[in-house]
Amino acid sequence: MSKFEFSNKNEKKFQELLTRYPNKMSLTLPSLWMIQYQEGWISQDAMIYLAKKLETTPIDIHSIASFYTMFNLKPIGIHHIQVCKTLSCKLCGSEKIRSHLKNRLGINFGETTKDMKFTLSEVECLGACGEAPAMSLNDDYIGNLSIKKIDKILDEL
Amino acid sequence: MIVQIISKNFKIENSHKLKVALKHDRYSSLKRLFSLTPNEVIEEVAKSGLRGKGGGGAHTGDKWKLMPQNHEKPSYLVVNADESEPGTFKDRQIMEHDPHLLIEGIINSSYAIGANHAYIYIRGEYLFCTKRLNDAIEEAYKAGYLGKKVAGFDYKLDITVHRGAGAYICGEKSALLESLEGKRGHPRLKPQQKEPEWFFGAPTVVNNVETIASVPYIISNGFKNYRNYGTQESPGTMLFGLSGHVENPGIYELPFGVNMKDVIETIGGGVKGSKKLKAVIPGGSSCQILKADEIENITLDYESLKAHGSTLGTGGMIIIDKDTSIPKVMKNLFEFYHHESCGQCTPCREGCGWVDKILGKLLDKKGTRKDFDTILDACEMLNGKTICVFAPSVAFIANSYISKFQDEFYSLCKN
Numbered sequence: 360m361s362k363f364e365f366s367n368k369n370e371k372k373f374q375e376l377l378t379r380y381p382n383k384m385s386l387t388l389p390s391l392w393m394i395q396y397q398e399g400w401i402s403q404d405a406m407i408y409l410a411k412k413l414e415t416t417p418i419d420i421h422s423i424a425s426f427y428t429m430f431n432l433k434p435i436g437i438h439h440i441q442v443c444k445t446l447s448c449k450l451c452g453s454e455k456i457r458s459h460l461k462n463r464l465g466i467n468f469g470e471t472t473k474d475m476k477f478t479l480s481e482v483e484c485l486g487a488c489g490e491a492p493a494m495s496l497n498d499d500y501i502g503n504l505s506i507k508k509i510d511k512i513l514d515e516l
Numbered sequence: 517m518i519v520q521i522i523s524k525n526f527k528i529e530n531s532h533k534l535k536v537a538l539k540h541d542r543y544s545s546l547k548r549l550f551s552l553t554p555n556e557v558i559e560e561v562a563k564s565g566l567r568g569k570g571g572g573g574a575h576t577g578d579k580w581k582l583m584p585q586n587h588e589k590p591s592y593l594v595v596n597a598d599e600s601e602p603g604t605f606k607d608r609q610i611m612e613h614d615p616h617l618l619i620e621g622i623i624n625s626s627y628a629i630g631a632n633h634a635y636i637y638i639r640g641e642y643l644f645c646t647k648r649l650n651d652a653i654e655e656a657y658k659a660g661y662l663g664k665k666v667a668g669f670d671y672k673l674d675i676t677v678h679r680g681a682g683a684y685i686c687g688e689k690s691a692l693l694e695s696l697e698g699k700r701g702h703p704r705l706k707p708q709q710k711e712p713e714w715f716f717g718a719p720t721v722v723n724n725v726e727t728i729a730s731v732p733y734i735i736s737n738g739f740k741n742y743r744n745y746g747t748q749e750s751p752g753t754m755l756f757g758l759s760g761h762v763e764n765p766g767i768y769e770l771p772f773g774v775n776m777k778d779v780i781e782t783i784g785g786g787v788k789g790s791k792k793l794k795a796v797i798p799g800g801s802s803c804q805i806l807k808a809d810e811i812e813n814i815t816l817d818y819e820s821l822k823a824h825g826s827t828l829g830t831g832g833m834i835i836i837d838k839d840t841s842i843p844k845v846m847k848n849l850f851e852f853y854h855h856e857s858c859g860q861c862t863p864c865r866e867g868c869g870w871v872d873k874i875l876g877k878l879l880d881k882k883g884t885r886k887d888f889d890t891i892l893d894a895c896e897m898l899n900g901k902t903i904c905v906f907a908p909s910v911a912f913i914a915n916s917y918i919s920k921f922q923d924e925f926y927s928l929c930k931n
């Protein structure tokens with residue numbers, strides 16, 4: 360028995376989405392997003408639950424979920440910082456920003472602080488090259504980064 | 517130099533709200549649109565010479581003509597809002613500042629190709645744009661611009677926003693459709709002849725956000741007016757991007773055919789800190805690099821870039837100053853390609869990794885000249901032996917970096 364279940368809100372959303380696609384397999388990504396927002400990550404239980412709903416196998420769902428970098432297959436911190444490592448940001452000094460974030464949080468990329476407060480990731484071009492260097496903090500973009508700006512943001516969290 | 521066809525409303529306060537959008541011409545193309553037959557709309561777009569802004573520059577009208585007239589399954593329009601090419605951040609401006617322009621474009625385009633449902637596939641990171649789009653779509657449904665009778669005409673249209681989840685390759689149109697079908701974003705093998713794309717076996721057009729956003733102007737003002745801008749082969753305008761070592765980074769709408777150097781020096785304000793220019797990557801990272809002395813006579817259009825051994829791509833120029841190490845630039849991009857190869861084809865999956873590793877070795881001063889042979893061998897394997905054009909374009913760019921900056925690469929070698 361899977362311990363995961365969609366919240367009422369998500370179940371309603373799921374039913375609504377069913378009417379918007381010619382085939383329910385299209386609901387894989389939208390459902391994985393709903394799970395991630397509901398649980399904070401995507402557990403095995405949730406994948407088993409989703410497989411049943413979409414009439415496929417859990418391993419299929421796992422293979423799809425693991426293809427996409429934004430799906431978290433393990434729990435992450437409350438604040439997820441994703442800093443861009445690609446060219447335009449690099450040319451605008453992202454190296455300094457990246458090492459400052461690592462030093463300040465005391466973790467490497469791909470790691471979470473022990474108190475589960477912060478997860479630090481490095482990501483490819485965010486599509487914010489005009490405001491390089493850039494990062495995202497949970498769902499928001501922050502551009503034109505400087506060490507001072509980062510300290511101010513982190514101090515306030 | 518700057519013109520405003522697509523970007524007209526970008527700086528207007530609250531331009532994303534329907535009330536404001538309506539005051540500034542949004543949805544004004546619909547009257548003429550519905551006075552034309554779908555085929556007449558396709559013809560108008562074909563005559564305008566509109567070319568796809570997603571990187572390939574395909575003629576939009578020709579693409580639409582590939583749609584079968586009486587297929588048993590319904591037709592679909594899928595808008596490519598995956599925008600993940602390094603150096604590219606233009607589609608975002610449209611979705612943030614003028615989502616109703618995109619919706620209006622979708623109505624025009626869907627009507628032309630006979631689609632009653634359109635999907636916008638948007639990259640997962642663009643959450644702000646996703647919300648903007650969803651809000652605008654909701655407003656449009658309420659005001660009767662979407663739904664059973666679009667603007668009171670006998671035409672039904674629904675739009676659904678579909679969020680990706682972080683995979684560069686999903687910008688490739690067939691990978692995008694695989695992803696929309698709920699699978700891994702693996703590009704499909706291409707057919708011998710030109711045909712439409714297929715979404716669950718139904719005929720489908722995939723177009724970039726900016727392409728679709730260009731359509732309302734053409735329908736409102738006629739193809740001749742669109743052709744007043746740009747060149748014969750590259751008509752109209754494009755949202756060009758400037759990033760990297762430039763004083764005024766940003767997105768600027770320009771007619772095709774303007775001089776690249778002028779754009780960098782005037783609109784861009786020149787190289788940051790008044791340094792000397794070393795190189796420009798003209799249209800997103802997948803375009804061959806150009807040396808400073810090569811750009812003197814280049815104009816921003818498909819033909820000129822091609823004649824100079826590169827491509828216009830997405831129009832996102834990355835400016836690189838004199839003090840930058842080109843091997844380091846190349847290494848940075850190969851980390852990207854290594855990470856983003858979808859992994860279906862062995863030459864691509866392994867080759868991008870090899871080149872990345874060898875570049876690392878060279879930068880650590882542990883390489884020899886023989887390593888370049890290995891890089892060129894890997895490029896040979898990447899070219900023409902894979903499912904999609906990701907690998908060949910990686911091979912082209914590798915060659916351009918190494919051949920144009922050979923001395924700099926050789927100076928890293930032990931012997």
Ligand SMILES: Cc1cc2nc3c(=O)[nH]c(=O)nc-3n(C[C@H](O)[C@H](O)[C@H](O)COP(=O)(O)O)c2cc1C
Pocket residue numbers: 567568569570571572573574596597598599600601684685686687688689690722723724725727728904905906
């Ligand atoms: C590796 C790869 C990545 C691509 N990424 C994008 C993208 O992010 N956005 C986009 O619109 N087109 C992208 N394209 C181009 C699409 O395959 C397709 O040609 C385009 O969306 C068609 O629209 P257009 O004709 O309006 O340009 C990419 C192509 C390749 C090979």
Ligand code: SF4
Pocket residue numbers: 685702703856857858859860861862864865902903904905906907
């Ligand atoms: S060339 Fe690379 S990205 Fe394209 S299908 Fe093959 S492995 Fe995937």
Ligand code: FES
Pocket residue numbers: 443444445446447448449483484485486487488491492493602603604
């Ligand atoms: S390179 Fe960092 S946002 Fe594009």
